[in-house]
Each structure stands twice: as C-alpha cells, then as structure tokens.
Amino acid sequence: MGWGGYCTQDSDCKSNNCFTSLSAGNQCNKASALEWVKDNKVEEVNQADLPIKCKDVLYKVGLYSLSGSHFFIGGTAIKNADNDVMANIDCPSAIAFASIDGTKKVYNAPETAVQELSNHFLGQFALIDILAAEENVTAIDNSGYHLTKNTCAHYARAIWRALGVEETHDMADFLVTNLVDSDEFIEFAKMKAGGLRVVTTFAVGGKQALENYVRDIVTSQLNIVSTPKLE
Numbered sequence: 001m002g003w004g005g006y007c008t009q010d011s012d013c014k015s016n017n018c019f020t021s022l023s024a025g026n027q028c029n030k031a032s033a034l035e036w037v038k039d040n041k042v043e044e045v046n047q048a049d050l051p052i053k054c055k056d057v058l059y060k061v062g063l064y065s066l067s068g069s070h071f072f073i074g075g076t077a078i079k080n081a082d083n084d085v086m087a088n089i090d091c092p093s094a095i096a097f098a099s100i101d102g103t104k105k106v107y108n109a110p111e112t113a114v115q116e117l118s119n120h121f122l123g124q125f126a127l128i129d130i131l132a133a134e135e136n137v138t139a140i141d142n143s144g145y146h147l148t149k150n151t152c153a154h155y156a157r158a159i160w161r162a163l164g165v166e167e168t169h170d171m172a173d174f175l176v177t178n179l180v181d182s183d184e185f186i187e188f189a190k191m192k193a194g195g196l197r198v199v200t201t202f203a204v205g206g207k208q209a210l211e212n213y214v215r216d217i218v219t220s221q222l223n224i225v226s227t228p229k230l231e
Helices: 031-038 052-056 111-115 127-135 152-162 169-180 185-191 196-220
Strands: 058-066 070-077 094-100 103-108 118-126
Touching: 052 127, 058 127, 058 169, 070 111, 070 118, 070 127, 070 152, 094 111, 094 127, 094 152, 103 127, 118 127, 118 169, 127 152, 169 196, 185 196
Parallel strands: none
Antiparallel strands: 058 070, 058 118, 070 094, 094 103
8 A cells, every 4th residue: 555664774874774765765765764763773683693581572563653654563572560671681672673675674672762653553472473473474675666565564564464463444544544644655656656646646636535545545455354433
C-alpha cells in the first residue's frame, strides 16, 4: 500500500546505522527521519552475538510509524517485577527490524526513543519468536520497490503475519492515518513506481479522495476478519 519504508544507509552518514526511507533509495529523504536517528544511539545488532539468556526476554511489539509514512516492526523489553528494564542488561532494551538493500537488519535503540513514536500494539512475544519470524521473511530489494506492492511496510506485514498477529480495522486505521497525514507521502509517490495514481487522486480530489483511495488499498491487502467499528 502506499506504505513507506524504514531502512538504513545514507551517503551523507558517517556510520552504517543511519535510518532513511527505502522509498528514497539510499538518500536521506526527510530531515525528521535522520534527526531521530542522529539524536538517538541506534546500533545494529548481530544476532549471533546476543546472549542466549536474551532469547526468552519478552518484548512488547508494535507497528511503529516514523514521520508518518515510514513503518517498521519494533519492540520494547517488558519490565520485570522490580520495574527494572530487564535483569539481563546485555539484552536490547528496544529493537527495530529493517530491510536494507535486500539484507535484513536488527537494531537496538534506546527505549525512550522508540516509545516517543506513534505505534499500533501487536502483542507480547519472546525475542526468540520475533527473531524466528524475521528469519522466515524475505528482505525488500530497492530494485523491486513499488509504492503499493513492495515496501518496508510490506516487510513489516510479513513479520507480523509470521508472528500470527490478527489484522484489524484499528491496524488499517493506523496505517491510513499515518500515511494520509504524512507531509512526505505525496513526495514519495512522485518519485517511486506505483505512485502515479496516488498523486493523481490527491490532485483531483484532495485529501479526502486520497484517504479513500489509500484505505481501499490498505484494507485490500489486510486479512481483516473482525467486525467493523461502529461510528
């Protein structure tokens, strides 16, 4: 769906831990996305280096939105009975999953940085189950990017489906609201494959027409089985 991306790598970044939008290729798209990363200590996690004790740590997992049209699967470690972040201090306090140039990446970010972002709660899962879900999905290659068919939001969808998460009208609302209200969504659409209909719909019918179109695409790509909300 006109689903944005949440990926890394930028020619202006000094390190490889910079998050940008897949829909902008390998360049920084919006300052807000880069600023969020640069203002927070985001580090790539090598799964092989994670202590075995971390695999059983429970995480509160959500679908997160950064700058509206960037989506990713992330989670924060659930506090123990003593209200500590974790007894296992060597484990990530918060995690994020991204697809970069056809390669799957896992990142560790400060809990506060993740908590400040808009998110849709997906459930509580042990880290070992989250990693297993991520292992079974296919990374998104830049050359195959398509605004309505193949983005980082679709990558996120593959992970939440591997976790067995139910797709609901609330999830659809979260995606639609963040996309339509994003200042950069139309700019993405102008540059990327699959975006012409988005740009045309907005130009002809305005924001309401855009919202209707986006909602149709989103709901068509979710397996929503729950009863629609009563207005």
